[in-house]
Amino acid sequence: MSTTTDVIPSSRAFISDNMAGASPEIAQAVPASAAGHALPYGNDPFTGSVRRQLSETFERDVDVFPVSTGTAANCLGLAALTPPWGSVLCHPNSHINNDECGAPEFFTGGAKLVTVPGDDSKIDPDALHEAVRRKAGDVHSVQPTVVSISQATESGSVYTLDEIRRLATIAKDAGLRVHMDGARFANALEHLGATPAEMTWKAGIDVLSFGATKNGAMTADAIVSFDPVLATELAFRAKRAGQLASKTRFHAAQLDAYLADGLWLRNARQANTMATRLGDGLKAIPGTELLGSPQANILFCRLPQQATEGLLAEGYTFYHDRWAPGIVRFVTSFSHTFEDIDQLLDAVRRHTR
Amino acid sequence: MSTTTDVIPSSRAFISDNMAGASPEIAQAVPASAAGHALPYGNDPFTGSVRRQLSETFERDVDVFPVSTGTAANCLGLAALTPPWGSVLCHPNSHINNDECGAPEFFTGGAKLVTVPGDDSKIDPDALHEAVRRKAGDVHSVQPTVVSISQATESGSVYTLDEIRRLATIAKDAGLRVHMDGARFANALEHLGATPAEMTWKAGIDVLSFGATKNGAMTADAIVSFDPVLATELAFRAKRAGQLASKTRFHAAQLDAYLADGLWLRNARQANTMATRLGDGLKAIPGTELLGSPQANILFCRLPQQATEGLLAEGYTFYHDRWAPGIVRFVTSFSHTFEDIDQLLDAVRRHTR
């Protein structure tokens, strides 16, 4: 049995927000929900509570499907929105395009991801406008069917409400549906200061991957559907994909605690604040360059090689030279403290000199 | 947020072993593993520890893939063993055939389940002997490729080691692979008093669904592969199916605690003992009839209608009239006590008079 958990102190952990453990409230919710017997497969009080909390959160009835990974959330949602001969329009940098090993193709029965470019990892409206009608009705081509946007994006930028509405309008006008990969939904929401309803169904989103794992939960995300017509299909698809846990209560207990008393928003605020502090600090260090528009909890920058090497030598963990030579990514999470960030900035400063 | 968990007291909970919560040791392992940062996607100390514990348990190196459901464990394992044009030979009563909503077909890309009959939910060797060569080489037919056996079976019976070896030999002689659905692996092991190695790879099993959820864990089972050649394929298939959790440590922590100090075997023993006590008690009640050979923690019996109705009226939860009129199923778990069972027997007695 493992006795040492903390291989990597939070001050050194910047690979991704999934390096963090769990919020204590969520971690404690699990043993608290473990006693006693309950009906399996989501017919338990925790799952019911999550449904209620999410319906309140989104100011309307929503259908909720707790799942064990963001990949499952994304791909089940997409599968309910597109036939196998459809295409999913997404940004080249999107997680579904790069980091899910073809899971979208697997879950959808072979639909095709078609990328639509844009700055800051956001889909460009003009490019989308062209893409939504591309070869529509042409039997030789997959048919544009869904637009999937990541909010926040994979590079830490955040669509404004206007931007979401604009993309959704372009999609809907051409008969497409809109999916949101919200692995970092709370971080985006915090950045915008918007309501969950405004950032989703009021802006035209049909299905949302409501991320929790990266923001303090453990192994629980949820599909939130704003289209009641999809509920039956999502239920069968989730079961068939091995995503209907018999003891769903343990996924639900995490989400329940995540939503209670605004924990999810506090966690996101902390992560975002840490990224802002890191970004501000980096900007002040000559020889480093901040890239893109970090608005959530991801930050790309260019560091001198000796800085990268120096950090690595001190035990810092982060991705570097993966997107391009010299490019470094730092991801902050609810678990980081001012002290963690200041230590990192200090280290960069020392090694950049 | 949910405040009442215990909708159903253990004394009334006999629908399935998945109604139980979690063993305290496992429930507590989660917050214990939640602090601190670790590498994601299984590169954490907990996952490493599970691999070591399972390798010790099986007395050889094994490949381990923690997953969130038994359905995922079964279907990923099968997908690694059969091409889409293969057939999976299984018992008509098997979980993969009845209770996974076509998940095996989904994960395998359309392989076909072909049922092979036998008493007590066990595959009959003679029937298997015929099935393994049926239309072999005939391009118009799916090709027998895998035999999948449930240990313990869905009706609570347990294959003897000889029976497993015989089925595996029939399979191997015809070039097929062997899969074991071990959703109730520990219950079967306890019943036989065998070692894990004897009941699996030494008997010819290639891939095992190592169940934990039904026996005290929460949302964690594992694929255990005894064929190193399959490791790469299983890794890609798991990721692609949304079964590579970023915070795998939380699946692993459950399995780690499950395996530590023999908890898994103690839990199974308790569940089996409760079923035996229940079976013995029922046999002594005139007007009831015990069916099949309950050897693990599932028990089928025939109750008079007024007994079923009386139990339901007292808040007992269990499946009835699902397989045939008058047939009742009780499933016991680690969480049941002598008192629970004796209460149930008392109630049956009262209502059968």
Add this chain to the structure above:
Amino acid sequence: MSTTTDVIPSSRAFISDNMAGASPEIAQAVPASAAGHALPYGNDPFTGSVRRQLSETFERDVDVFPVSTGTAANCLGLAALTPPWGSVLCHPNSHINNDECGAPEFFTGGAKLVTVPGDDSKIDPDALHEAVRRKAGDVHSVQPTVVSISQATESGSVYTLDEIRRLATIAKDAGLRVHMDGARFANALEHLGATPAEMTWKAGIDVLSFGATKNGAMTADAIVSFDPVLATELAFRAKRAGQLASKTRFHAAQLDAYLADGLWLRNARQANTMATRLGDGLKAIPGTELLGSPQANILFCRLPQQATEGLLAEGYTFYHDRWAPGIVRFVTSFSHTFEDIDQLLDAVRRHTR
């Protein structure tokens, strides 16, 4: 280049109706359609003509998709009628269940064939009545979605119009769709003396595999859909499955000639008449036994072993001992003559003595 075609004379060819070549009218239609240029992908005059002829034949507008095999016709039709989590109810003897190597599972994305028994290879209405509601709404089970019936069946029997209507009513009342595998559609029609409309949409059929290959065409069958809503999906599915031929005119030319001047019905009549003559003759031979109700052009019988061996020794080709020891199948086609049948009967007689 091949110079000898006729390896097997018609008098010896009883394996299947697909041993026959093509009707001269159809064979000649191909070079007749080969000159000149036409728009590809079905936008040619031949395909238009087939659509018109089939709409006339069925007394209503129908959607027509020429395909190259019966397997493709069946499986594309089924795929348009069921989601991946649906089940297709079919007879255990059906071609889709036995002879398509899992093609239905492939085309549908993993739907499950669930067999429903019945005498003479026909689905029993009572058994169907139970099957259509089995586990309906249960997320753990595939959902009954389509009933597929073979007309004529794989053992040569033919559903009456009443029988089709009854099965279709049972299906529709439970919300299922109805598919007809008409690989031997013309043979069934001839036997019943019904109209194509009566035997299909008027009886409740949604999608038909309109067979032509076995009855005088070469490499062309057609999906005929009576539900206009399915047309778009069928078009994309056909293309995506490699079944939209660029020079569709050459499939269409076969179907066009097949339908012209009643050739298809004349061919079926000839095949059926030959089977009837063969059946009548066999009945008169002591020591042989006719099985089932051969009504189309397939006939099962029991022959003494020395008769089977004697026939084989004389170069007769047919299936034997495949379904059970001693069981022989003869299939007649448009290409057989009275003389062929009488020779065969004579041979059976000689070897049975």
Add this chain to the structure above:
Amino acid sequence: MSTTTDVIPSSRAFISDNMAGASPEIAQAVPASAAGHALPYGNDPFTGSVRRQLSETFERDVDVFPVSTGTAANCLGLAALTPPWGSVLCHPNSHINNDECGAPEFFTGGAKLVTVPGDDSKIDPDALHEAVRRKAGDVHSVQPTVVSISQATESGSVYTLDEIRRLATIAKDAGLRVHMDGARFANALEHLGATPAEMTWKAGIDVLSFGATKNGAMTADAIVSFDPVLATELAFRAKRAGQLASKTRFHAAQLDAYLADGLWLRNARQANTMATRLGDGLKAIPGTELLGSPQANILFCRLPQQATEGLLAEGYTFYHDRWAPGIVRFVTSFSHTFEDIDQLLDAVRRHTR
């Protein structure tokens, strides 16, 4: 029944080589093969003859699978070469990427097409060199598995033998397989003056789509595999995909006649010569511009708008303004004559003035 075939005279038919009918030798081979009985499913003398002819053509034993479309040939070949989590590296202009409605994703069970750029629709070796190792071993990404090249390409260019060998070497060095989409194989071969062996297996090709339909056949292409290990898988995949025709002899008869006496090469030569003549003629017309390197039978050019309109008004059929405004594509075929080309040139000349 259709009575008018020749909607479009050859002098006006430049949309694609699939507008042409069939070579008389091939058209006549069909009725010649239609008489008499033969074993079904490829066990007929014609299929045997095709296998022999192709083995001679390629100077070694090859496995041959006649199919009804190029889409089926390409996608079955790819499916045999890649697991579902693999990626197929192909040019952005490739037919599999643009014109098969997601068929590659369907047949492979969800593998991903990853495009690799290059001039003239040819994959650039340096870009390929980078692509073949991209994220190799990274479980979060599809794995580079196959390189697919079109010979001739979709824009009419032809890889030299050196270019093929170089791409194949890059692929093989990284452990990838190589597929060739030879929809216009003969046109490329004629242009190079190479042998079929040199252009395929001797250069590193594993599986070839051997096109015939566009070059004088009707509904027959073939998968030619140079790797005997793939034969079984290809057979099952073809059956399961509805591509094992019962009367395979009619596909085979087309291929048999296509290969006999060098017809296939004569047809390709004629098509290429017509394209060369057309290209040379266009170059001499001021105000038009020839694009790319037309080496086979496809030619892209820029025409003044009034020229395009003038041609359309005269009944010319061709693609225009599809790739970019002002861009016109002409495709020649075996069926075009010097007179056809000269008429077209004359018309362009008249309308360009």
